[in-house]
Amino acid sequence: MPDMNGDARSSSRSSHGAKSPTRVNGNGSMHRSMEKERPSYDRTDTSASGWATENEDDEGPEKKTQSEYEKKKQTFITRAIWTLVMIGIFFGSMFAGHIYVIIIITAVQIISFKEVIAISNVPSRARSLRFTKTLNWYFLGTTMYFLYGESVIYYFKHIVLVDRVLLPFATHHRFISFMLYVMGFVFFVGSLQKGHYKFQFTQFAWTHMALYLIVVQAHFIMNNIFEGMIWFFLPVMLVITNDIFAYICGITFGRTQLIKLSPKKTVEGFVGAWICTIILGFGLTNILMRYKYFICPVNDLGANIFTGLECVPNPVFIPQTYHIPFIPHNWTLLPTHVAVSPMQFHILIMSTFASLIAPFGGFFASGLKRTFNIKDFGDSIPGHGGMTDRMDCQFIMGFFAFMYYQSFIAVYKASVGSVIETAITGLSPEEQVEVVKGLAKHLYNQGAVGIKVVEYLNENLRLAAKR
Known part of the structure; x- marks a missing residue:
């Protein structure tokens, strides 16, 4: 009181x-x-319900450790299951036929592009900018139309150029592609908003970088498929092999850090994987060269591992005899000559690139993820992260394989498609009729066709010309 x-x-x-x-x-x-x-209770610790339990201090760390163990176990199981799923899809599509591999490469292109673009699309939604996402997908569609069209026209001229509907698209494909891109460019300029110019131009540059690093490089992987399944399968397996052995050699005897972008990469693992990749590359090449399904270019998209393909093998797959220079001729205990296909020398170069250069595609992706402070590009593959995380080295390896093949291995000769293209684009209709007549007469002289075929063509082509 x-x-x-x-x-x-x-x-x-x-x-x-x-x-x-x-x-x-x-x-x-x-x-x-x-x-x-407030009532005060003399408690040392409480459980999730808020009340003290006996031996809480002893059981807490154990439960935490057990929870982490269960989490790691579940992640490992998920990763293992999806690894088997991806292996099954990869080999299943490859044996089912080239068209299925092309479909998978297309899906990889789209998913990887989506993951990379998604990194920069978050701020665009925050700024409420219109048409940013729409323009990204428009440029993707335009680029794929151009690249796919180039491949189809190049490898299937004998089909595209003789079709009345496809002929205008084939002869004017590049101009159509250019105009589609210009339309997107004009639309982008028209969508610029005051106060956001710098950000929007950054998005424009980011989109084109993604198109080049993902879509364009994946396009060359697709061209490798058309040239022969071996040119797709070998580069893919070399990268996978190198990645596996880099991990094994690294944890076994790795000591020296290789690069700061990937702290777990070691010099010992890097070199050890190089040696192992060369050895496995020689063995795998020796097996694949025996099957025409792998070494023949695609002339039938309906072919599969059971129907096979037929072609004249590229000389690079035919064994040649080489003299061993450092063994004297009078030595009889050691062979002085060895029969080796030139492909075995080429695989040495490809294995070296897959081991020493292709990993920098992964380092580039690691630097990109660190820039945006993210662990993975996405979660497209459970337990593995995003599709881009698995394909970062494959893109540059496929690009290299195409350039190397075209520069040192491809055999250039006249094809039915190239002859038809030259006749259509370089000759008038009257001159094309004369070419057909001349070919018919030549085939008759060679005994390939009968005289009735020549007479029928001469009569009907002459009447068509008069009309």
Whole structure:
């Protein structure tokens, strides 16, 4: 209770020792600062329900460790299952036929592009910028139309150029592709908003970088398929082999860090994987060269591992005899000559590139992820992260395989498609008729066709010309 002089204090304590002070000033106004009475319990720790349990301090770390173990176990199981799924899809599509591999490469292109673009699309949504995502997909479609069209026209001229509907698209394909791109360019300029110019131009550059690093390089992987399944399968397997042995050699005897972008990569693992990749490349090449399904260019998209393909093998797959220079001729215990196909020398170069250069595609991807402070490009593959995380080295390896093949291995000769293209683009209709007549007469002289075929063509082509 307060006393009569107006400056008194009273404090009442509860049985638990909580205070409830009251103050009165000289003017007679009272200010109270109430504090809820809180029961105090002598607890050292509580469970999830808020109450103490026995041996809590002992069981806590064990439960935490067990939880982490279960999480790692589940991640490992998921990763292993999806690894088997990817292996099954890869080999199943490869044996089913070239068209199925092309479909998978197309899907990889689109998913990888989506993952890379998604990194920069988050701020665009925050800024409420219109048409940013639409333009990204438009440029992807335009680029794929141009690249796919180039491949189809190049490898299937004998089909495309004789079709009345496809002929205009084939002869004017590049101009159509250019105009489609210009339309996107104009639309981008028209969508620029004041105050966001720098950001939008950054997005424009980012989109084109993704198109070049993913879509364009994947296009050359597709061309490798048309040239022969071996030129697709070998580069892919070399990268996978190098990645596996880099991990094995690294954890076995790796000591020296290779690059700061990937702290777990070691020099010992890098070199050890190079040696192992060369050895496996020689063995795998020796097996694949025996099957025409792998070494023949695609002339039938309906072919599969059971129907096979027929062609005249590229000379690179035919064994040649080489003299061993450092063995004297009078030595009879050691062979002085060896029969080796030139492809075995080429695989040495390809294995070296897959081991020493292709991993920098992965380092580039690691630097890109560190720039945006992300662990993976996405979660397209459960347990493995994004599609781009698995394909970062494959893109540059496929690009190299195409360039190397075209520069040192491909045999250039006249084809039915190239002859038809030259006749269509370089001759008038009257001159094309004369070419057909001349070919018919030549085939008759060679005994390939009868005289009735020549007479029929001469009569009907002459009448068509008059009309």
